[in-house]
Amino acid sequence: TEKGKMINSGKYSDMLSVDFIDKIDEVSDSIKGSVNYHLHDWCISRQRYWGPPIPIVYCEKCGTVHVPEDELPVMLPNTDDYIPDGSGKSPLAKNLEFVNTTCPVCGGPARRETDVSDNFLDSAWYYLRYLSPKNRSVPFDDELVDKWCPVDMYIGGNEHATLHLMYSRFLAMALHDIDFLPFEEPFASFRGHGLIIKDGEKMSKSKGNIVNPNEYFETHGVDALRTYLMFMGTFLEGGDFRDSGMDAMRRFLNRVWDIATMPEGKSSTELKIKMSETVEKVEYSINNIKPNTAIAAIMEFVNEASKETSIERQLVIDMAKLLSPFAPFVCEEIYSMKGGKKKTILDDGFPYGYEKYASMAKTELPVQITGKMRGKVVLPQNASQEKAMEAVMADEKLSKMLEGKSIRKIIYVQDKIINIII
Ligand SMILES: [Zn+2]
Structure with missing residues (x-):
């Protein structure tokens, strides 16, 4: 009955019992493998x-x-x-x-x-009560539960994954069994956020290295703190809080403000291409809970924008829209200053209309010759293999290397790499 090696079991003899468990279905049609889950008694x-x-x-x-x-x-x-x-x-x-x-x-x-x-008992079903917190006649409103539940995504500390979420599922299944809930699983997905450390060490009262947000509200502003927390590491892994990072974030927001207060006028096509890339990156990043890469993309845009002498009003508004989930106060201010049409930037939707610039975007394509990196060519995005080869042959250094050689094969991965085998 313990784990070990199988004996007297025909062809399964000598097999580890844990491996045999996977084969149990083979033994006979009347035996089917199954997994049983047990929950410890829960004293409430x-x-x-x-x-x-x-x-x-x-x-x-x-x-x-x-x-x-x-x-x-x-x-x-x-x-x-x-x-x-x-x-x-x-x-x-x-x-x-x-x-x-x-x-x-x-x-x-x-x-x-x-x-x-x-x-813990009540925190196991709070997501139901949150839908109708003021309703005194029922614990939760069925219609609202039908409309909003189950929860699409649950984000919390990893410590939730084994206790709170298990209790919560247990309670949902029990409520389902007595026909109080139309579903058994209360949360469609879960993401555990990372841990923030300070200067390489875990924050603790005894080490005296706890970050008190209020101090930074005074010195750097709420927006800088919020944006830095979202930028300092990946959301799922956490990061290392450093004062130098806070200073850099404050400087970044100052640059955003500088862009917002630039003279209004024409913007270059390059900057609109940059905005089309930025919109795409921010959308992807937010949908994939990667706020740090969203902010990095906005930083790239701000870099490009600060090289110009004037900027179109809509570009400023759209920059503010992209940044507002992270730095809501300064972005709301920019939106209002630029005459945004809605009462708040939150009501004005995601930036749109840059699709036509996306096709004009350029990409740097690494060029290998028989597996060795030999250089790069600049191409429009999504270029064909023919166009890529044209660019290679137009490059003086690369075309020399290919001179007089017969090309045996071309391996081209669009927007990623071209490998010319000679
Ligand atoms: Zn009695």
Whole structure:
């Protein structure tokens, strides 16, 4: 019954039992492999003051009795005496005014349950309550649940992946089984965000290296802090918080402001091509939870824009739209300054209309000759192999290398590489 090597099992003898498990379906048609999952018993009662009282009363005659629905919820009593005293009993047990009650069945004397339920119990279904937080007649509104649930994506710390999310799924499945929910899985996907460290070390009170955001609000501004947090590392892996990075982010936002206050006028086609690339990169990055690459793309745009002497108003507005999820305050300001048509930048949608410039975008194509890197050529994006070869032959250095040689094969990966075998 332990793990080990199979014995007396015909052709399966000597196989490791863990490997045999995968083969069990082969043994006989009547045996089918399956995986069983078990959940440890989950004790939801807590001996502390803070929590939702468990709505149960104990009567000597009637036993354990539910508090009737019209008396719910049982409210915590107001008291100064809420510290547990080490006796193992809930602090509520000392509050006789709370404890002593009447039995809902026989009307005789009864005692209330004094434990409260664990906050994990309620955090396991809060996503349902959030849809209708003010509705006092039901825990959650079915119509709103149908409209919004299940949750498309859950983003949280990785510590959620094994506890909270498991409880949450467990509760959803239980609610589903009693026909309270139309689905079993409450969250379609989960992404665990990374951990932010400071100067290479984990933040902790004892090391005294905790970052207090408020200080940076004063010195660098909220936008700089928000944008830096999204830029300093990948969202899923976290990053290293450095003051020098905060300074650089502040300078970047100053440059954004400089672009926004440049004289209005014509912009070059190159800058519009850059904007078309930026729109595409930011859209891709946001959809893939890569805020750092979105911000990097906007930085590239700002670099290009600052080489020009004037800028079209729409380009400024669109730059602000792309940056506003990260630096909402300065972008809202820019939007309003540039006469944005909506009340807020949030209502004005994603930038559009740059598609025609996308086809004009250029790409640098690395050129290999028989597997060795020999140079690069600049091409319009999505160029054909013929166009790529034309560019290679137009390059003085590359065409010399190919002079008098017969080309045996060309391996061309559009926008990525060309390898000419001679
Ligand atoms: Zn009773």
